[in-house]
Amino acid sequence: MTGKQLHLNLFIYPDGHHEAAWRHPDSETDRILDITYYQELAQRAEAAKFDAVFFADGPSLAENIQYAARFRLEPITVMTAIVAATERIGVIGTASTTYTEPYNLARQLSSLDHLSKGRAGWNIVTTGAANAALNFGLDAHPLHRDRYARAEEYVEVITKLWDSWEDDAVVADRESGVFADVDKIHRVDHSGRFFKVRGPLNAPRSPQGRPVYVQAGSSEDGRAFAARWAEAIFTAHQTLGSAQEFYADIKQRAQAQGRDPRGLKVLPGISPFIASTAKEAEELHDRFNELTQPEYSLAQLNRLTGVDLSSYDLDGPFPREIIDTDEERSEGSRFQLVLDIVEREDPTLRQLCHRLAGARGHRVVTGTPDQVADTIEEWAEHGAADGFNVMPPWLPGGIEVFIEEVVPILRRRGLFRTEYTGRTLRDHLGLERPASQYAPTHAKESA
Amino acid sequence: MTGKQLHLNLFIYPDGHHEAAWRHPDSETDRILDITYYQELAQRAEAAKFDAVFFADGPSLAENIQYAARFRLEPITVMTAIVAATERIGVIGTASTTYTEPYNLARQLSSLDHLSKGRAGWNIVTTGAANAALNFGLDAHPLHRDRYARAEEYVEVITKLWDSWEDDAVVADRESGVFADVDKIHRVDHSGRFFKVRGPLNAPRSPQGRPVYVQAGSSEDGRAFAARWAEAIFTAHQTLGSAQEFYADIKQRAQAQGRDPRGLKVLPGISPFIASTAKEAEELHDRFNELTQPEYSLAQLNRLTGVDLSSYDLDGPFPREIIDTDEERSEGSRFQLVLDIVEREDPTLRQLCHRLAGARGHRVVTGTPDQVADTIEEWAEHGAADGFNVMPPWLPGGIEVFIEEVVPILRRRGLFRTEYTGRTLRDHLGLERPASQYAPTHAKESA
Numbered sequence: 104m105t106g107k108q109l110h111l112n113l114f115i116y117p118d119g120h121h122e123a124a125w126r127h128p129d130s131e132t133d134r135i136l137d138i139t140y141y142q143e144l145a146q147r148a149e150a151a152k153f154d155a156v157f158f159a160d161g162p163s164l165a166e167n168i169q170y171a172a173r174f175r176l177e178p179i180t181v182m183t184a185i186v187a188a189t190e191r192i193g194v195i196g197t198a199s200t201t202y203t204e205p206y207n208l209a210r211q212l213s214s215l216d217h218l219s220k221g222r223a224g225w226n227i228v229t230t231g232a233a234n235a236a237l238n239f240g241l242d243a244h245p246l247h248r249d250r251y252a253r254a255e256e257y258v259e260v261i262t263k264l265w266d267s268w269e270d271d272a273v274v275a276d277r278e279s280g281v282f283a284d285v286d287k288i289h290r291v292d293h294s295g296r297f298f299k300v301r302g303p304l305n306a307p308r309s310p311q312g313r314p315v316y317v318q319a320g321s322s323e324d325g326r327a328f329a330a331r332w333a334e335a336i337f338t339a340h341q342t343l344g345s346a347q348e349f350y351a352d353i354k355q356r357a358q359a360q361g362r363d364p365r366g367l368k369v370l371p372g373i374s375p376f377i378a379s380t381a382k383e384a385e386e387l388h389d390r391f392n393e394l395t396q397p398e399y400s401l402a403q404l405n406r407l408t409g410v411d412l413s414s415y416d417l418d419g420p421f422p423r424e425i426i427d428t429d430e431e432r433s434e435g436s437r438f439q440l441v442l443d444i445v446e447r448e449d450p451t452l453r454q455l456c457h458r459l460a461g462a463r464g465h466r467v468v469t470g471t472p473d474q475v476a477d478t479i480e481e482w483a484e485h486g487a488a489d490g491f492n493v494m495p496p497w498l499p500g501g502i503e504v505f506i507e508e509v510v511p512i513l514r515r516r517g518l519f520r521t522e523y524t525g526r527t528l529r530d531h532l533g534l535e536r537p538a539s540q541y542a543p544t545h546a547k548e549s550a
Numbered sequence: 551m552t553g554k555q556l557h558l559n560l561f562i563y564p565d566g567h568h569e570a571a572w573r574h575p576d577s578e579t580d581r582i583l584d585i586t587y588y589q590e591l592a593q594r595a596e597a598a599k600f601d602a603v604f605f606a607d608g609p610s611l612a613e614n615i616q617y618a619a620r621f622r623l624e625p626i627t628v629m630t631a632i633v634a635a636t637e638r639i640g641v642i643g644t645a646s647t648t649y650t651e652p653y654n655l656a657r658q659l660s661s662l663d664h665l666s667k668g669r670a671g672w673n674i675v676t677t678g679a680a681n682a683a684l685n686f687g688l689d690a691h692p693l694h695r696d697r698y699a700r701a702e703e704y705v706e707v708i709t710k711l712w713d714s715w716e717d718d719a720v721v722a723d724r725e726s727g728v729f730a731d732v733d734k735i736h737r738v739d740h741s742g743r744f745f746k747v748r749g750p751l752n753a754p755r756s757p758q759g760r761p762v763y764v765q766a767g768s769s770e771d772g773r774a775f776a777a778r779w780a781e782a783i784f785t786a787h788q789t790l791g792s793a794q795e796f797y798a799d800i801k802q803r804a805q806a807q808g809r810d811p812r813g814l815k816v817l818p819g820i821s822p823f824i825a826s827t828a829k830e831a832e833e834l835h836d837r838f839n840e841l842t843q844p845e846y847s848l849a850q851l852n853r854l855t856g857v858d859l860s861s862y863d864l865d866g867p868f869p870r871e872i873i874d875t876d877e878e879r880s881e882g883s884r885f886q887l888v889l890d891i892v893e894r895e896d897p898t899l900r901q902l903c904h905r906l907a908g909a910r911g912h913r914v915v916t917g918t919p920d921q922v923a924d925t926i927e928e929w930a931e932h933g934a935a936d937g938f939n940v941m942p943p944w945l946p947g948g949i950e951v952f953i954e955e956v957v958p959i960l961r962r963r964g965l966f967r968t969e970y971t972g973r974t975l976r977d978h979l980g981l982e983r984p985a986s987q988y989a990p991t992h993a994k995e996s997a
Contacts, residue, residue, distance in 0.1 A: 126724045133722070136754065138634070138665040162653055164752040168730045172722070174753045177661035183627045184665055187585070187634035203654060206609055206685040214624035218585040218631055237748035238653040275580070275619070277573045280843050283615045301684035305611040306621045307583065396727050 109483055109518050110335075110368055110490025110532055111510075112195065113148040114157040115141060118172045119497030120374050120462045122403060123394035125172040130497040132172055141181055142188040144499055151506040152520050154531040155193030155224060156185060157317075157337070157492055162202050163235040166406075170399035179211050186219035193528030195224035195317050195335075200257040201250050202230055202239050206300060209264040213309045221310030221527030226317040226337065227328075229254050232406070251324040253297045258316070258332050260298050263291035265313040266539035267303035289541040312537045315528050321349060330356030334534050335368040337492050339440060339465045342447075346371050346487035368532055371482065372465030374494040375475045377504045384469040391496055392457045400456035407437045407464060417453040421445050440464045462494045472508035479509075480516060556930055556965050557782075557815055557937025557979055558957075559642065560595040561604040562588060565619045566944030567821050567909045569850060570841035572619040577944040579619055588628055589635040591946055598953040599967050601978040602640030602671060603632060604764075604784070604939055609649050610682040613853075617846035626658050633666035640975030642671035642764050642782075647704040648697050649677055649686050653747060656711040660756045668757030668974030673764040673784065674775075676701050679853075698771040700744045705763070705779050707745050710738035712760040713986040714750035736988045759984045762975050768796060777803030781981050782815040784939050786887060786912045789894075793818050793934035815979055818929065819912030821941040822922045824951045831916040838943055839904040847903035854884045854911060864900040868892050887911045909941045919955035926956070927963060 117135040118125040125132040134140035145156045158178040165173035175181075178196035185194055194215070198208055208225075216223040229250035236244040245253070272287035291302035318325070318333035326349075329336050336353060340346035354364035376391075378384035401413045415422050423445060444450065444458055461467035468478050482488040495501025513519040529536055538544065564582040565572040572579040581587035592603045605625040612620035622628075625643035632641055641662070645655055655672075663670040676697035683691040692700070719734035738749035765772065765780035776783050783800060787793035801811035823838075825831035848860045862869050870892060891897065891905055908914035915925050929935040942948025960966040976983055985991065 125722065125729060126727060128724070132724075136664045142634075162657065162752070164735070164750050168735065169732045170727060171729050173729075176664060176753065177657040179626060180630045180658055180661040180665055183630035184634045187589075187631045202651070204649070204651075204686060207650060207654075210609065210624040211627055214627040217583050217623060218627055234748070237746075239651060240746045275572065277575070277579075280573060280617060280841075282572060282618050282620075285616045288611070288615065299684075299687045301681070303611050305609070306623065394727075 107483060107518065108520060109479070109488075109513065110154045110370060111519065112155045112157045112370065112490070112492045113144065113153050113502055114159070114372065114492045114494045115144055115498070116159065116494070117175050117498075119501055120465075120494040121391045121496040122171055122399055122460045123391055123396070124497040126394040127391060127497050129500045131499065135172055136176065138176070138181070138184045141176075142185055144502065145185040145189050145192055145194075147499070147502065147506065149189050149192035151510050152523055153192055154490070155195045155222075155528055157195045157226065158182065158197060159226075160197035160199070160228075161230055161232050161235060162199060163232050163238055165232075166234070167399045167402040170396045179215065182223070183215055183218060186215070186222055191222075191523045191526065193222045193224055193315070193531055194219065195226050195315065195528075197226040197228050197319075199228055199230040199235075200254040201245060202235055205257050205261040205264065205298060206304075209261045209304055210306065212314045213265060213304060213306050216309035216311050216314050217306070221529070223309075223311065224315035224317050224335070224528050226319055227254065227258065227332070228319060247322070248324060251328055254328060255331075256295045256297045260291065260293045260295075260300050262313060263293055263540070264300070264302055264304040265308065266541055267291055268306075268308045269539050269542050270308050270312075273307050308539060311527050311529050312539065315532060315534060326353055326356060329353060329367070330360050330362075333367055335370055335532060338369065338371050339437065339463075340371050340487070341440065341444060341464075341466055343482060343485065343487055345443070346482060347485065350487050366534060368489040368534075369487075370490045370492050371488050372462055372494050373479070373491045374462035374465055374467045374496055375501075375505055375509070376461075376467065376469040376496055377472055377475055377508055379471065381470050381474060384471065388461070388467070388469045392460055395456065395460050397453075397456065400460060403463065404441070404456060404459065407459065408441050409438065412452060415452055417456075418451050421450055421452050421455055437464050461496055465494055467496075472512055475505075475509050476512040476516070479513065480518060483518060554930060554965065555967060556926070556935075556960065557601045557817060558966065559602045559604045559817065559937070559939045560591065560600050560949055561606070561819065561939045561941045562591055562945070563606065563941070564622050566948055567912075567941040568838045568943040569618055569846055569907045570838055570843070571944040573841040574838060574944050576947045578946065582619055583623065585623070585628070585631045588623075589632055591949065592632040592636050592639055592641075594946070594949065594953065596636050596639035598957055599970055600639060601937070602642045602669075602975055604642045604673065605629065605644060606673075607644035607646070607675075608677055608679045608682060609646060610679050610685055613681070614846045614849040617843045626662065629670070630662055630665060633662065633669055638669075638970050638973065640669045640671055640762070640978055641666065642673050642762070642975075644673040644675050644766075646675055646677040646682075647701040648692060649682055652704050652708040652711065652745060653751075656708045656751055657753065659761045660712060660751060660753050663756035663758050663761050664753070668976065670756070670758065671762035671764050671782070671975050673766055674701065674705065674779070675766060694769070695771060698775055701775060702778075703742045703744045707738065707740045707742075707747050709760060710740055710987070711747070711749055711751040712755065713988055714738055715753075715755045716986050716989050717755050717759075720754050755986060758974050758976050759986065762979060762981060773800055773803060776800060776814070777807050777809075780814055782817055782979060785816065785818050786884065786910075787818050787934070788887065788891060788911075788913055790929060790932065790934055792890070793929060794932065797934050813981060815936040815981075816934075817937045817939050818935050819909055819939045819941050820926070821909035821912055821914045821943055822948075822952055822956070823908075823914065823916040823943055824919055824922055824955055826918065828917050828921060831918065835908070835914070835916045839907055842903065842907050844900075844903065847907060850910065851888070851903060851906065854906065855888050856885070859899060862899055864903075865898050868897055868899050868902055884911050908943055912941055914943075919959055922952075922956050923959040923963070926960065927965060930965060
C-alpha cells in the first residue's frame, strides 16, 4: 500500500456501455429520456464519493440507431440538471472544438461552473464521427491533423476568455455606483488561423477559474495536445503494458512542456462484469454478448476502423488482408487498438465483435469483486493509472454492484477515499486552481 | 368580465429590470451568480401559477458593466437548473440565430424539452448588440435585414430537425432487437443560402414536438417573421394605442399566413412599481431613478438609438436635431419608440433617461395594486394584450409584491388562473402541439 489515492469517474452511457445493454432485462431503457434516471445515477456515485460523472457526446446521429439506444440527451443540459440534484460530485461533459464556437461554449461551461460552485469539467474532443460535418455546412469531415490544429487554437482562445475577468473584477459598491473594475476585465483580442475573438467573456471568472480540462485522444496528435492542455486523460487500453507505455509517455511529455506531471491524471476506461465467482462473471458477460446483433457490431467495427466487414464470414478468421494503413484512418488511436487485438488474439470476426461490444475498445474485466479490485490495484500500483473511468456494462445495476462490492475493497486497501475532502472537481482530482493569465500576480510569477 | 384568461411570464433580469436596481438595498445583487436565487424566483412564480419564466441573452459583454450588473448566467444552463427545481412552470430562453448553429441549438432545446417534460420555449432573436460580431470572427455586425434573412432560414432548418423523428420512431423491442424504426427518422437535407444541414437530429422528438416559438422584435422585419413563426410575442409599448395597433396588425398578419390568430399570443412587457397609494408608488419609482448614473443611462440610450448624447446638457431639452433617420438604425423597433416619447412628452435628456431606466422602453406603471390591475385589465380587454411579460424593477421584492397584491385582484376579476390545467408550456399558453412535418398523417392533412 503506497497511500496512492485513486480517482473514479462514473461514465454514464444512456443504457450502459455494452452495445446490447438495452436488450438486457436489467437495463432501464425506458428511462433514458428521463432526467431523474441520470440524477439518481449521479447521486449514487456521489454517495460513493466518486470524483465525477462523465458524458460522451457527438453532434450527429449514430448510423446504427436501428439496433441500439444510440442517442443521448445533450450533455450541457444533463450536467446542469445533475448539479442541481447533487452537492459535491463533479460533472465532465464532452464538447467538440470542431463544431462549436469558443465564445458560446465558454459561456455555457463558465455558467455550469458557477451554478455548480466549481464542479465542471470539459472533455475536449475534435469529433470522430465523419457524418457530423454534414450537419454543419461542410461537405466533408476536416482531416484529423486539421481538427487538432483547430483544437489547439480553440483551447487557447477559450482559456483567454475564461481568464478575461480577473477574480476580483466585480466590486459591486452600491455607494459609489461602481459595479465592476473595468481595468480587471480584459479583451482577449485573439486573431489566428481559425478564430478571431475580441472578448471579454460576458460573465465573471468562475469558481474553478476554468473548468477542468479533460481529453480523450491517444493518437500522436492527441498525446501532444494532452501534454500541453489536459488535466485528466481518459484513455483506452487492453493490456497493462499498453497502459504503462501510455502513462509514462504522457507524463514525460507533460514534463517536457514544463508542467508538473502530477497535474495530469491518467484515467483508463474499465468496464467490469462482476459476480460471486469468476465463472459466473464470465457467464454474465456471455449473456450480454449473446444479445449483440451482427449488423450493429459490424457497423461499430467499421466506425472504429474505417473498414466495412459486413460481407465476411462472422465465424471465419478476421480478414487481415483488407486492413490497409490509410493515413487518415490510422491516425485515430482506436484503429491501432483493434489491430493489436487482432495481432494478439487472432480472433474470428465474431470474437472480435464480442471483444469490442463491451466498451468500444476499453478494457473489459470479468471476475469477482476481489479480482476486479486486483486489476485496478495492479494498474494503479504499476504506473498505468491515476484512476479510472468506470464504464458499467449496463445501468443502473452495473454501477450498483461496483459500488457495493468493489469500492469497499478499494477502501480497505487504502486506495479510495471514504469522504470528500474538498468541494470542487479540482479539489477531488488534486488539481490546482489556475490563476488568470491577465492577473498581475500571475504575470509577475511568469516573468 | 369576458372570461379571457391572461398569460403571465416572469421576466428575470439578474438584479431586476431597473438599471439602478443593483444599488437599491432591497435587491439581492450578491446572489446573481447563485443558482438557488433563480430557482427560488421560479418557484415563487410557479406557486403563483405563472405560465413561464423568461430570460434575455446576448453573446457579448455590455459596454457599461462599470456602472451596473449587466452580465448574466447563460440561459440554457439556468433554465435547466430551474426545471430541475420546479414541476409545472415553463422556461423561455433567448438564443441567437445569428451566432449559434441550428444543429447545436436544436439539440440543447430538445434536451431541455425532454428534461422538463415539455416546458421549454425559445425566444428567437437575431442579436441587436453590434459588438457580438467581434466575438464570432466577424468584422461587423450583419445588417438587420440580413440577420432576419438568416433567422428565417434558421427557423426553417431547426423546425425540420425537431420534426425529423416522428413521434413513434422509438420501438425499443428487446425481443426482436429493433430499437428504432428508421423509416420514421428523416434526414432533413436542407441546403439554402445560410445553412446546409443533413440531419436527422440525434434525439427523439420532444414532448412538445417543438419548444414554443417566442419572438421579441417589433420592427417591420420582426413583425413579418413573427407572423410566420411566433407562437408568443414579447413586445414593448408605452401607450394603449401603440399596443392596440401592434396587436391588431400582428394578428391580421398571422391570419394572412393562414394561421389561427389565437395561436399567436401577444405579451407586452410591464414593469410595475406598486405601493399602498399612488403617491408612494411614485416615490418608490423616484428612489430608483435617483440611483441612476448618467454615464450608464446615456450608454443605454446610445444602445437603443445609436446616438451618442454624452456631450449634451442633461437638464436641457432633448436635442431633436441630431436624430437622423439612418436606415439601418431606424429599422430597430426600439428607435421609433424613443422618438415617440420625445414627440409626445418633450422631455429633458435626464427625463428621457429616467423614462427608459425602468425597463429599456417597456411600459413602467406606478400605482396601487388596483391601479396596476386596472392597467392590465384595460390592455387585455381592449385588444392590446393576451398577457404580459412582468418585468420587476428589482428582485425578489418587485415580483413578490406583484404576486401578493396584484395577482389576487386579477383572479377576483376572473382574469388569471388559480391552478394549472395542463403540464406543458403549450398547455399553459393554450397552444397546440404541432405534428411533425414528416408524419404521414400530417402530410395527408396538408394535401
